[in-house]
Amino acid sequence: MGVVLRNLQNVVPLRRAKLRKDVEVLRHIFGVQRFDMGIICVDNRRIQRINHVYRKKNQPTDVLSFPFYEDLRPGKIPCVLQREEYNLGDIFLGVEYVMQQCKETSQDLHEALTVVTAHGICHLLGYRHETEEEWNEMQQKESYILSEFNRLTGSHLEPLTKRSTQDMRP
Amino acid sequence: MLKSVSRAVQLAARLSSSVPSAPAASRAFPRSVWSLSHSGAAAASRPRLLTAARALPTLSCGCRSLHTEGDKAFAEFLTDEIKEEKKIQKNKGLPKMSGGWELELNGTEAKLIRSLSGEKVTITFNVNNSIPPQLEEDPEHTQKSPEDEPEIVSTPNFVVEVTKPGAKSSLVFDCHFPEDETGHAEGEEESDIFTIREVSFQPEGDTEWKETSYTLNTDSLDWALYDHLMDFLADRGVDNTFADELTELSTALEHQEYIKFLEDLSTFVKSK
Numbered sequence: 001m002g003v004v005l006r007n008l009q010n011v012v013p014l015r016r017a018k019l020r021k022d023v024e025v026l027r028h029i030f031g032v033q034r035f036d037m038g039i040i041c042v043d044n045r046r047i048q049r050i051n052h053v054y055r056k057k058n059q060p061t062d063v064l065s066f067p068f069y070e071d072l073r074p075g076k077i078p079c080v081l082q083r084e085e086y087n088l089g090d091i092f093l094g095v096e097y098v099m100q101q102c103k104e105t106s107q108d109l110h111e112a113l114t115v116v117t118a119h120g121i122c123h124l125l126g127y128r129h130e131t132e133e134e135w136n137e138m139q140q141k142e143s144y145i146l147s148e149f150n151r152l153t154g155s156h157l158e159p160l161t162k163r164s165t166q167d168m169r170p
Numbered sequence: 171m172l173k174s175v176s177r178a179v180q181l182a183a184r185l186s187s188s189v190p191s192a193p194a195a196s197r198a199f200p201r202s203v204w205s206l207s208h209s210g211a212a213a214a215s216r217p218r219l220l221t222a223a224r225a226l227p228t229l230s231c232g233c234r235s236l237h238t239e240g241d242k243a244f245a246e247f248l249t250d251e252i253k254e255e256k257k258i259q260k261n262k263g264l265p266k267m268s269g270g271w272e273l274e275l276n277g278t279e280a281k282l283i284r285s286l287s288g289e290k291v292t293i294t295f296n297v298n299n300s301i302p303p304q305l306e307e308d309p310e311h312t313q314k315s316p317e318d319e320p321e322i323v324s325t326p327n328f329v330v331e332v333t334k335p336g337a338k339s340s341l342v343f344d345c346h347f348p349e350d351e352t353g354h355a356e357g358e359e360e361s362d363i364f365t366i367r368e369v370s371f372q373p374e375g376d377t378e379w380k381e382t383s384y385t386l387n388t389d390s391l392d393w394a395l396y397d398h399l400m401d402f403l404a405d406r407g408v409d410n411t412f413a414d415e416l417t418e419l420s421t422a423l424e425h426q427e428y429i430k431f432l433e434d435l436s437t438f439v440k441s442k
Contacts, residue, residue, distance in 0.1 A: 004393075005397065007410060008362070010363070010409065016397035016401055017398045019397075020394055021394070
Protein backbone atom coordinates (compact mmCIF):
# COMPACT_ATOMS: atom_id res chain seq x y z
CA MET A 1 0.00 0.00 0.00
CA GLY A 2 2.49 2.70 1.06
CA VAL A 3 1.38 6.18 1.98
CA VAL A 4 -2.29 7.07 1.65
CA LEU A 5 -2.43 10.82 1.17
CA ARG A 6 -5.70 12.70 1.50
CA ASN A 7 -6.37 16.41 1.21
CA LEU A 8 -9.65 17.23 2.92
CA GLN A 9 -9.28 21.00 2.99
CA ASN A 10 -9.43 23.89 0.56
CA VAL A 11 -7.78 26.61 2.63
CA VAL A 12 -4.15 25.85 1.76
CA PRO A 13 -2.96 25.10 -1.78
CA LEU A 14 -1.08 21.86 -1.38
CA ARG A 15 1.54 20.22 -3.60
CA ARG A 16 0.62 16.60 -3.12
CA ALA A 17 3.45 15.16 -5.17
CA LYS A 18 6.09 17.11 -3.23
CA LEU A 19 4.61 16.15 0.14
CA ARG A 20 4.49 12.48 -0.86
CA LYS A 21 8.08 12.57 -2.13
CA ASP A 22 9.32 14.07 1.14
CA VAL A 23 7.33 11.57 3.20
CA GLU A 24 8.85 8.70 1.20
CA VAL A 25 12.35 9.99 2.03
CA LEU A 26 11.40 10.22 5.71
CA ARG A 27 10.03 6.67 5.70
CA HIS A 28 13.25 5.45 4.18
CA ILE A 29 15.34 7.22 6.85
CA PHE A 30 13.12 5.92 9.66
CA GLY A 31 13.42 2.43 8.18
CA VAL A 32 9.66 1.97 7.89
CA GLN A 33 9.33 1.75 4.09
CA ARG A 34 7.40 -1.51 4.38
CA PHE A 35 4.77 0.00 6.64
CA ASP A 36 1.59 1.65 5.41
CA MET A 37 0.72 5.05 6.70
CA GLY A 38 -2.01 7.63 6.29
CA ILE A 39 -1.35 11.36 5.89
CA ILE A 40 -4.54 13.42 6.06
CA CYS A 41 -4.37 17.18 5.49
CA VAL A 42 -7.11 19.11 7.25
CA ASP A 43 -8.05 22.68 8.07
CA ASN A 44 -8.28 24.36 11.48
CA ARG A 45 -11.95 23.53 11.91
CA ARG A 46 -11.39 19.82 11.45
CA ILE A 47 -8.18 19.47 13.43
CA GLN A 48 -9.70 21.48 16.26
CA ARG A 49 -12.63 19.05 16.34
CA ILE A 50 -10.28 16.03 16.42
CA ASN A 51 -8.12 17.70 19.08
CA HIS A 52 -11.21 18.32 21.16
CA VAL A 53 -12.57 14.79 20.79
CA TYR A 54 -9.35 12.92 21.47
CA ARG A 55 -7.31 15.27 23.67
CA LYS A 56 -10.03 17.44 25.19
CA LYS A 57 -8.28 20.52 23.80
CA ASN A 58 -10.68 22.73 21.89
CA GLN A 59 -8.12 24.43 19.69
CA PRO A 60 -6.39 23.79 16.37
CA THR A 61 -2.90 22.30 16.29
CA ASP A 62 -0.21 21.39 13.78
CA VAL A 63 -0.27 17.59 13.93
CA LEU A 64 -2.14 14.73 15.55
CA SER A 65 -0.88 11.16 15.32
CA PHE A 66 -2.90 8.00 15.68
CA PRO A 67 -0.50 5.05 16.04
CA PHE A 68 -1.53 1.58 14.96
CA TYR A 69 0.79 0.12 17.55
CA GLU A 70 0.27 1.63 20.97
CA ASP A 71 2.85 1.49 23.74
CA LEU A 72 5.82 0.89 21.45
CA ARG A 73 9.24 1.38 22.98
CA PRO A 74 10.39 4.68 21.43
CA GLY A 75 11.99 4.06 18.07
CA LYS A 76 11.30 0.32 18.01
CA ILE A 77 10.18 -0.93 14.62
CA PRO A 78 7.11 -3.10 15.22
CA CYS A 79 7.57 -6.83 14.85
CA VAL A 80 4.97 -7.92 12.33
CA LEU A 81 3.56 -11.40 11.89
CA GLN A 82 0.84 -10.78 9.32
CA ARG A 83 0.72 -8.66 6.18
CA GLU A 84 -2.20 -6.52 7.36
CA GLU A 85 -0.19 -5.47 10.41
CA TYR A 86 2.35 -3.58 8.31
CA ASN A 87 0.63 -0.39 9.34
CA LEU A 88 2.03 2.46 11.40
CA GLY A 89 -1.16 4.51 11.69
CA ASP A 90 -2.41 7.90 10.57
CA ILE A 91 -1.08 11.42 10.83
CA PHE A 92 -3.45 14.37 10.59
CA LEU A 93 -1.64 17.49 9.42
CA GLY A 94 -3.21 20.78 10.47
CA VAL A 95 -2.07 22.47 7.27
CA GLU A 96 -3.96 25.68 7.93
CA TYR A 97 -2.39 25.98 11.38
CA VAL A 98 1.06 25.26 9.92
CA MET A 99 0.50 27.83 7.16
CA GLN A 100 -0.36 30.46 9.76
CA GLN A 101 2.83 29.61 11.67
CA CYS A 102 4.84 29.85 8.44
CA LYS A 103 3.48 33.32 7.77
CA GLU A 104 4.71 34.44 11.18
CA THR A 105 8.15 32.89 10.76
CA SER A 106 8.55 33.39 6.96
CA GLN A 107 9.07 29.66 6.57
CA ASP A 108 8.26 27.63 3.47
CA LEU A 109 4.99 25.75 3.96
CA HIS A 110 6.07 22.45 2.44
CA GLU A 111 9.33 22.42 4.37
CA ALA A 112 7.36 23.02 7.56
CA LEU A 113 4.94 20.21 6.66
CA THR A 114 7.90 17.84 6.20
CA VAL A 115 9.24 18.73 9.64
CA VAL A 116 5.81 18.30 11.22
CA THR A 117 5.36 14.95 9.44
CA ALA A 118 8.72 13.75 10.82
CA HIS A 119 7.44 14.72 14.27
CA GLY A 120 4.24 12.81 13.60
CA ILE A 121 6.11 9.67 12.50
CA CYS A 122 8.12 9.81 15.73
CA HIS A 123 4.84 9.66 17.62
CA LEU A 124 3.70 6.69 15.52
CA LEU A 125 6.91 4.95 16.61
CA GLY A 126 6.30 5.45 20.30
CA TYR A 127 8.09 8.74 20.99
CA ARG A 128 6.38 11.08 23.40
CA HIS A 129 7.21 14.42 24.94
CA GLU A 130 5.28 14.52 28.18
CA THR A 131 8.39 14.82 30.31
CA GLU A 132 11.65 16.72 29.80
CA GLU A 133 13.49 13.44 29.36
CA GLU A 134 11.01 12.21 26.73
CA TRP A 135 11.21 15.53 24.92
CA ASN A 136 15.00 15.36 24.75
CA GLU A 137 14.90 11.80 23.44
CA MET A 138 12.38 12.72 20.76
CA GLN A 139 14.26 15.91 19.86
CA GLN A 140 17.41 13.87 19.37
CA LYS A 141 15.63 11.44 17.05
CA GLU A 142 14.06 14.24 15.03
CA SER A 143 17.39 16.03 14.69
CA TYR A 144 18.99 12.88 13.34
CA ILE A 145 16.15 12.20 10.91
CA LEU A 146 16.12 15.75 9.58
CA SER A 147 19.90 15.96 9.27
CA GLU A 148 19.78 12.77 7.16
CA PHE A 149 16.92 14.28 5.15
CA ASN A 150 18.97 17.42 4.57
CA ARG A 151 21.97 15.36 3.49
CA LEU A 152 19.95 13.37 0.99
CA THR A 153 17.92 16.23 -0.44
CA GLY A 154 20.01 19.36 0.07
CA SER A 155 17.35 20.91 2.30
CA HIS A 156 17.91 22.83 5.53
CA LEU A 157 15.18 21.58 7.81
CA GLU A 158 15.26 21.95 11.56
CA PRO A 159 13.25 20.10 14.21
CA LEU A 160 10.27 21.62 15.90
CA THR A 161 10.98 23.52 19.09
CA LYS A 162 8.97 23.01 22.24
CA ARG A 163 6.95 26.18 21.63
CA SER A 164 6.24 25.50 17.95
CA THR A 165 4.09 22.46 18.52
CA GLN A 166 1.19 21.96 20.83
CA ASP A 167 0.60 18.38 19.90
CA MET A 168 0.87 15.28 21.86
CA ARG A 169 -0.09 11.82 20.89
CA PRO A 170 -3.81 11.52 21.72
CA MET B 171 -16.19 19.90 -28.41
CA LEU B 172 -19.60 19.19 -26.89
CA LYS B 173 -19.99 16.03 -28.92
CA SER B 174 -16.43 14.91 -28.44
CA VAL B 175 -16.96 14.56 -24.71
CA SER B 176 -20.60 13.54 -24.91
CA ARG B 177 -19.72 9.91 -24.33
CA ALA B 178 -17.49 10.84 -21.43
CA VAL B 179 -20.28 12.92 -19.92
CA GLN B 180 -22.75 10.10 -20.48
CA LEU B 181 -20.36 7.75 -18.74
CA ALA B 182 -19.88 10.35 -16.06
CA ALA B 183 -23.66 10.69 -15.54
CA ARG B 184 -23.87 7.12 -14.23
CA LEU B 185 -26.45 6.35 -11.63
CA SER B 186 -25.00 5.90 -8.17
CA SER B 187 -27.82 3.60 -7.23
CA SER B 188 -27.01 -0.06 -6.74
CA VAL B 189 -30.22 -1.11 -8.49
CA PRO B 190 -29.16 -3.06 -11.58
CA SER B 191 -30.53 -1.95 -14.91
CA ALA B 192 -33.46 -3.97 -16.19
CA PRO B 193 -32.60 -6.74 -18.64
CA ALA B 194 -33.38 -6.15 -22.31
CA ALA B 195 -36.52 -8.30 -22.31
CA SER B 196 -38.28 -6.29 -19.60
CA ARG B 197 -37.21 -2.93 -21.16
CA ALA B 198 -38.94 -4.03 -24.41
CA PHE B 199 -42.10 -5.06 -22.56
CA PRO B 200 -43.60 -1.58 -21.97
CA ARG B 201 -43.10 -0.71 -25.67
CA SER B 202 -44.85 -3.92 -26.77
CA VAL B 203 -47.68 -3.24 -24.32
CA TRP B 204 -48.06 0.27 -25.77
CA SER B 205 -48.24 -1.06 -29.34
CA LEU B 206 -50.87 -3.66 -28.36
CA SER B 207 -53.11 -0.98 -26.90
CA HIS B 208 -52.53 1.61 -29.65
CA SER B 209 -55.66 2.37 -31.64
CA GLY B 210 -54.05 2.36 -35.09
CA ALA B 211 -55.44 1.08 -38.40
CA ALA B 212 -54.63 -2.53 -37.63
CA ALA B 213 -55.58 -2.29 -34.01
CA ALA B 214 -58.99 -3.84 -34.53
CA SER B 215 -57.37 -7.15 -35.45
CA ARG B 216 -55.02 -7.16 -32.47
CA PRO B 217 -56.00 -8.56 -29.13
CA ARG B 218 -56.87 -5.71 -26.79
CA LEU B 219 -54.64 -5.89 -23.75
CA LEU B 220 -55.32 -2.61 -22.04
CA THR B 221 -59.09 -2.34 -22.34
CA ALA B 222 -60.61 -1.10 -19.13
CA ALA B 223 -63.42 -3.21 -17.70
CA ARG B 224 -65.26 -0.07 -16.70
CA ALA B 225 -65.11 3.57 -17.77
CA LEU B 226 -62.32 5.67 -16.26
CA PRO B 227 -63.42 8.56 -14.06
CA THR B 228 -63.27 11.70 -16.21
CA LEU B 229 -64.12 15.32 -15.92
CA SER B 230 -65.95 16.60 -18.96
CA CYS B 231 -64.65 19.99 -20.04
CA GLY B 232 -65.19 19.76 -23.75
CA CYS B 233 -61.52 19.56 -24.71
CA ARG B 234 -59.80 16.58 -26.35
CA SER B 235 -57.54 15.72 -23.42
CA LEU B 236 -58.26 13.19 -20.74
CA HIS B 237 -58.95 14.75 -17.37
CA THR B 238 -59.47 12.49 -14.42
CA GLU B 239 -60.09 13.08 -10.73
CA GLY B 240 -56.57 11.81 -10.31
CA ASP B 241 -55.27 14.46 -12.70
CA LYS B 242 -57.05 17.18 -10.71
CA ALA B 243 -55.55 15.97 -7.46
CA PHE B 244 -52.18 15.62 -9.16
CA ALA B 245 -52.34 19.19 -10.48
CA GLU B 246 -53.26 20.53 -7.04
CA PHE B 247 -50.43 18.54 -5.49
CA LEU B 248 -47.98 19.95 -8.06
CA THR B 249 -49.12 23.51 -7.39
CA ASP B 250 -48.34 23.09 -3.69
CA GLU B 251 -45.10 21.28 -4.40
CA ILE B 252 -43.87 24.00 -6.74
CA LYS B 253 -44.75 26.66 -4.15
CA GLU B 254 -42.80 24.79 -1.46
CA GLU B 255 -39.78 24.16 -3.68
CA LYS B 256 -39.61 27.82 -4.66
CA LYS B 257 -39.82 28.76 -0.98
CA ILE B 258 -36.75 26.68 -0.11
CA GLN B 259 -34.84 27.69 -3.23
CA LYS B 260 -31.71 29.34 -1.88
CA ASN B 261 -31.11 31.70 -4.80
CA LYS B 262 -33.25 32.42 -7.80
CA GLY B 263 -30.08 32.75 -9.85
CA LEU B 264 -27.07 30.43 -10.00
CA PRO B 265 -24.03 30.95 -7.74
CA LYS B 266 -20.96 32.33 -9.43
CA MET B 267 -17.73 30.33 -9.62
CA SER B 268 -14.55 32.09 -8.55
CA GLY B 269 -11.55 31.98 -10.87
CA GLY B 270 -13.09 33.57 -13.95
CA TRP B 271 -14.97 30.53 -15.28
CA GLU B 272 -17.45 31.23 -18.06
CA LEU B 273 -20.68 29.26 -17.71
CA GLU B 274 -22.62 27.76 -20.62
CA LEU B 275 -25.89 25.93 -20.02
CA ASN B 276 -27.73 23.44 -22.19
CA GLY B 277 -30.64 22.14 -20.13
CA THR B 278 -29.19 19.89 -17.45
CA GLU B 279 -25.69 20.02 -18.90
CA ALA B 280 -23.31 22.76 -17.86
CA LYS B 281 -19.92 23.79 -19.16
CA LEU B 282 -17.35 25.90 -17.35
CA ILE B 283 -14.66 27.32 -19.61
CA ARG B 284 -11.48 29.15 -18.81
CA SER B 285 -8.35 30.12 -20.72
CA LEU B 286 -4.98 30.41 -19.04
CA SER B 287 -1.87 31.42 -20.97
CA GLY B 288 -3.24 29.99 -24.19
CA GLU B 289 -4.43 26.79 -22.54
CA LYS B 290 -8.14 26.10 -22.58
CA VAL B 291 -9.76 24.23 -19.72
CA THR B 292 -13.35 23.01 -20.07
CA ILE B 293 -15.35 21.36 -17.31
CA THR B 294 -18.52 19.53 -18.34
CA PHE B 295 -21.11 18.02 -16.03
CA ASN B 296 -24.75 16.94 -16.07
CA VAL B 297 -27.06 17.38 -13.08
CA ASN B 298 -29.15 14.34 -14.04
CA ASN B 299 -28.62 11.51 -11.52
CA SER B 300 -26.22 13.72 -9.56
CA ILE B 301 -27.80 13.39 -6.12
CA PRO B 302 -26.45 10.40 -4.21
CA PRO B 303 -28.98 8.32 -2.25
CA GLN B 304 -29.53 9.55 1.28
CA LEU B 305 -28.69 6.77 3.75
CA GLU B 306 -30.56 6.52 7.05
CA GLU B 307 -28.04 6.61 9.92
CA ASP B 308 -30.42 5.41 12.59
CA PRO B 309 -33.20 3.11 11.34
CA GLU B 310 -35.20 3.70 14.54
CA HIS B 311 -35.54 7.42 13.96
CA THR B 312 -37.37 7.50 10.66
CA GLN B 313 -39.61 10.45 11.50
CA LYS B 314 -37.54 13.57 11.17
CA SER B 315 -38.55 17.18 11.55
CA PRO B 316 -37.92 19.47 8.55
CA GLU B 317 -34.83 20.86 10.31
CA ASP B 318 -33.35 17.37 10.62
CA GLU B 319 -33.83 16.44 6.96
CA PRO B 320 -30.48 16.00 5.29
CA GLU B 321 -29.61 18.75 2.85
CA ILE B 322 -29.84 17.62 -0.78
CA VAL B 323 -26.50 18.18 -2.46
CA SER B 324 -25.72 17.50 -6.09
CA THR B 325 -22.30 15.95 -6.62
CA PRO B 326 -22.10 15.30 -10.34
CA ASN B 327 -19.31 13.48 -12.04
CA PHE B 328 -17.42 15.98 -14.15
CA VAL B 329 -15.08 15.85 -17.11
CA VAL B 330 -12.08 18.14 -17.36
CA GLU B 331 -10.58 18.78 -20.78
CA VAL B 332 -7.24 20.51 -21.04
CA THR B 333 -6.24 21.70 -24.49
CA LYS B 334 -2.84 23.23 -25.13
CA PRO B 335 -2.46 25.67 -28.03
CA GLY B 336 -1.68 23.96 -31.29
CA ALA B 337 -2.11 20.47 -29.85
CA LYS B 338 -4.06 17.82 -31.75
CA SER B 339 -5.30 16.13 -28.58
CA SER B 340 -6.89 17.23 -25.36
CA LEU B 341 -6.04 15.62 -22.04
CA VAL B 342 -9.34 14.48 -20.57
CA PHE B 343 -9.96 13.65 -16.90
CA ASP B 344 -13.08 11.88 -15.67
CA CYS B 345 -13.56 13.09 -12.09
CA HIS B 346 -15.95 11.94 -9.38
CA PHE B 347 -17.05 12.97 -5.95
CA PRO B 348 -16.52 9.95 -3.68
CA GLU B 349 -19.79 8.53 -2.42
CA ASP B 350 -20.22 8.44 1.30
CA GLU B 351 -21.29 4.82 1.53
CA THR B 352 -21.74 4.66 5.26
CA GLY B 353 -23.67 7.92 5.65
CA HIS B 354 -21.14 9.58 7.90
CA ALA B 355 -22.10 12.81 9.57
CA GLU B 356 -20.52 15.95 8.23
CA GLY B 357 -16.83 16.17 8.94
CA GLU B 358 -16.17 12.50 9.45
CA GLU B 359 -15.32 11.62 5.86
CA GLU B 360 -11.69 10.85 5.08
CA SER B 361 -11.82 10.82 1.31
CA ASP B 362 -10.38 13.45 -0.97
CA ILE B 363 -13.04 16.01 -1.88
CA PHE B 364 -12.92 14.77 -5.47
CA THR B 365 -11.04 12.00 -7.24
CA ILE B 366 -9.77 11.38 -10.74
CA ARG B 367 -11.16 8.10 -12.09
CA GLU B 368 -9.89 7.98 -15.65
CA VAL B 369 -7.49 9.93 -17.84
CA SER B 370 -7.28 9.79 -21.60
CA PHE B 371 -6.10 11.72 -24.67
CA GLN B 372 -8.93 12.58 -27.03
CA PRO B 373 -8.63 14.29 -30.41
CA GLU B 374 -9.25 17.99 -30.05
CA GLY B 375 -12.33 19.17 -31.92
CA ASP B 376 -13.32 15.66 -32.93
CA THR B 377 -16.97 14.77 -32.51
CA GLU B 378 -16.52 11.09 -31.71
CA TRP B 379 -14.92 9.58 -28.63
CA LYS B 380 -11.84 7.68 -29.72
CA GLU B 381 -12.21 4.19 -28.28
CA THR B 382 -8.70 3.24 -29.32
CA SER B 383 -7.09 5.90 -27.13
CA TYR B 384 -5.56 4.41 -24.01
CA THR B 385 -7.61 5.22 -20.90
CA LEU B 386 -5.71 5.30 -17.63
CA ASN B 387 -7.81 3.99 -14.75
CA THR B 388 -6.70 5.30 -11.36
CA ASP B 389 -8.02 2.37 -9.32
CA SER B 390 -4.68 0.65 -9.38
CA LEU B 391 -2.48 3.58 -10.30
CA ASP B 392 0.86 4.50 -8.75
CA TRP B 393 -0.04 7.05 -6.10
CA ALA B 394 2.83 9.36 -6.93
CA LEU B 395 1.54 9.62 -10.52
CA TYR B 396 -1.96 10.23 -9.17
CA ASP B 397 -0.70 13.08 -7.00
CA HIS B 398 1.05 14.65 -9.99
CA LEU B 399 -2.21 14.48 -11.94
CA MET B 400 -4.07 16.15 -9.06
CA ASP B 401 -1.40 18.87 -8.84
CA PHE B 402 -1.71 19.34 -12.63
CA LEU B 403 -5.42 19.99 -12.26
CA ALA B 404 -4.92 22.23 -9.23
CA ASP B 405 -2.54 24.41 -11.25
CA ARG B 406 -5.35 24.90 -13.74
CA GLY B 407 -7.87 25.91 -11.12
CA VAL B 408 -9.45 22.50 -10.59
CA ASP B 409 -8.78 22.08 -6.89
CA ASN B 410 -10.79 21.48 -3.74
CA THR B 411 -12.16 25.03 -3.72
CA PHE B 412 -13.34 24.56 -7.28
CA ALA B 413 -14.91 21.21 -6.40
CA ASP B 414 -16.83 22.73 -3.47
CA GLU B 415 -18.09 25.60 -5.64
CA LEU B 416 -19.04 23.17 -8.40
CA THR B 417 -21.31 21.24 -6.02
CA GLU B 418 -22.99 24.50 -5.00
CA LEU B 419 -23.53 25.42 -8.64
CA SER B 420 -24.73 21.94 -9.51
CA THR B 421 -27.11 21.81 -6.54
CA ALA B 422 -28.65 25.15 -7.50
CA LEU B 423 -28.92 24.13 -11.17
CA GLU B 424 -30.46 20.77 -10.30
CA HIS B 425 -33.04 22.45 -8.08
CA GLN B 426 -33.81 24.97 -10.79
CA GLU B 427 -34.29 22.19 -13.36
CA TYR B 428 -36.42 20.20 -10.91
CA ILE B 429 -38.76 23.15 -10.37
CA LYS B 430 -38.95 23.74 -14.13
CA PHE B 431 -39.80 20.06 -14.60
CA LEU B 432 -42.58 20.28 -12.01
CA GLU B 433 -43.96 23.36 -13.76
CA ASP B 434 -43.86 21.61 -17.14
CA LEU B 435 -45.49 18.58 -15.57
CA SER B 436 -48.22 20.74 -14.07
CA THR B 437 -48.86 22.40 -17.43
CA PHE B 438 -48.97 19.02 -19.14
CA VAL B 439 -51.37 17.51 -16.62
CA LYS B 440 -53.68 20.51 -16.85
CA SER B 441 -53.30 21.01 -20.60
CA LYS B 442 -56.38 21.55 -22.74
